[in-house]
Amino acid sequence: MKAYQRKLDIRNGCVDLSHGSGGRAMAQLISGLFHEAFGNEWLARGNDQSAFDVGAGRMVMTTDGYVVSPLFFPGGNIGSLAVHGTVNDIAMAGARPLYLSASFIIEEGFRFADLKMIAESMGEAARTAGVHIVTGDTKVVERGKADGLFISTAGVGVVPHGLDLSAENARVGDRVLISGTLGDHGVAIMSKRQNLAFETEIVSDSAALNDLVAKMVEAGGRGIRLMRDPTRGGLAATLNEIAHQSDLGFHLREEAIPVKPGVASACELLGLDPLHVANEGKLVAIVAPENAAAVLAAMRAHPLGRDAADIGEAVADDHHFVQMATSFGGGRIVNWLSGEQLPRIC
């Protein structure tokens, strides 16, 4: 006898409370939708956990929740974002990401078709990044208790012994490299917000950076002091954090910072600073001056680092100011973003 008589009606059906109850409906949702999309030998064994070998080196672990609104945006959706974000957090340690977990909190009434699309982009994002989603969880909550879908992913990876990237490692004289244009993700999301909607060609930069990082580590080795992906709060928040943690300041040149004209225009219109706007496929690397040229060249040779730039340097500063020579000719501080620029950007 077959375990399940009726197939999931992906086209017209939607999630109801029974899909989170632990019964057959849930098992069917998991096997029919998630296993299909993520397909790998670990999930196929159907355990509550997965066992795997890890190679030599130190383990890296991270976790992140995704509540982006809207769930689908130009350049991606909550699913691809949930993979990219966690992969990137691991990669910023110079590590090779290996396995992810994925936990779904779904509001009843959520359409199977949307869930399938999201799960498929997660699967695709994971395959592209070379990681496997090996365990997961599904909960369903009543209507109105979650805005459609929240996803939480955790990940593990391995970093070779001897490579220790950390935010307190920056030294005076180090160069500040960024991997490309700033603010694409935030502007793409904002352009689709109901009360903000505006026309733009900008798509989210959401992407897994682990391959780019591998090439950079190859080129720069221990000359790379640390890497961060400037997500919420943008480049400004990231550099201010590093300035505090490494007890120094930064001098940037505005002219060197790449921003797409469409992003610049949208920010102009909305009264935002592109340096505060979120990115999901960019990184900042603080690199020893003698290695900077080689790392920058490796970045530019990679498709995700084509627009990479050297935008400034670390300087001695007790006040931990991030200062910038404006392209107009004066100077100013690049401050933390204060308050909330826009909730639920990722």
Add this chain to the structure above:
Amino acid sequence: MKYVDEFRNKEIALGLAKAIRAEADPQKLYRFMEFCGGHTHAISRYGLEDMLPKNVRMIHGPGCPVCVLPAGRIDMAIRLAERPDVILCVYGDLIRVPGSQGASLLKAKARGADIRMVYSTIDAIRIAEDNPGREVVFFAIGFETTTPPTAVMIRLAQKKQLENVTVFCNHVLTPPAMQNILESPDIRDIGRIEIDGFVGPAHVSTIIGTAPYEFLAEEFGKPAVIAGFEPLDMMQAILMLVRQVNEDRHEVENQYSRGVNRHGNLRAKEEVSDIFELRDQFEWRGLGQVPYSGLKLKRAYATYDAELRCDMHELRVDDNPACECGAILRGVKKPVDCKLFGTVCTPETPMGSCMVSSEGACAAHWTYGRFRDHQQRRVS
């Protein structure tokens, strides 16, 4: 970015900076007040101070609508928003403005008040249509620039026969505030500060034109240059002011001729005067009661007046006694002169209104300019 980059050109800026240095008499002090927060923000964001000679100083004026809104009006709005039948629609920069005792609309929202950020007055109309059973109140603030959109909203509500939408009107006027500053004892009697000229509003002037500022030249003998908000506009306006002072002229000149003429936007002015009338006086944070400086809805539009319809009562709140926002808004003190600046008062936890809006003098200095305080200390 077309039509923007042209006004941020470094070479032209350096040329203007050179001209200002060459023409400003080193024996003289040039103290110019930029009235608008938009100008204050441009000065700080582009680092204009670094490009001006030491004897050309900018005094930041009170032209930030969020900053001059008294705490009592915020308290009134919070009280209103706490009513379960009310949806309060606000522009985003209002949401963190401190009312009395640390209250703010943001905190009221977290406690359950239905407060919605809108980007246009039309959003409030849409919300009213979607919520026929609720009273939708638009928290209207701003100078002459934002008044016409409020007028449009009322016209639209009329046309759609919406009965559940009202306006909490806090619109204020620029020229009476400038006059108030020039007549304040700080300037007139004590001579604590001197103002040698004004950089006049950009967007406000697109609506009202340049004529309403002519009293500055005629009655007070002060030069004024209406300037755009781009940094090159500012540099050029400053050069024009330096020239007026050097030539002992006091006129209203128009640097922002691409957006402003003498008479302004007649259609907008007509709409506004149809719907609004002057209040006898209106309280400004920092300036106190300023006669004929605020607008309210005319009696014919009383049905759209939230203060009447929702039975709102005037609340008066004293600012924190240590907060120097008042003196800062009048140009008497600088942000660093305030004991609270950068200690308990930062953009994350603003005590005074100048720290809230990015156009406020304190927020602009904290966000962009405070590294200069340390440079100066190091030099001296």
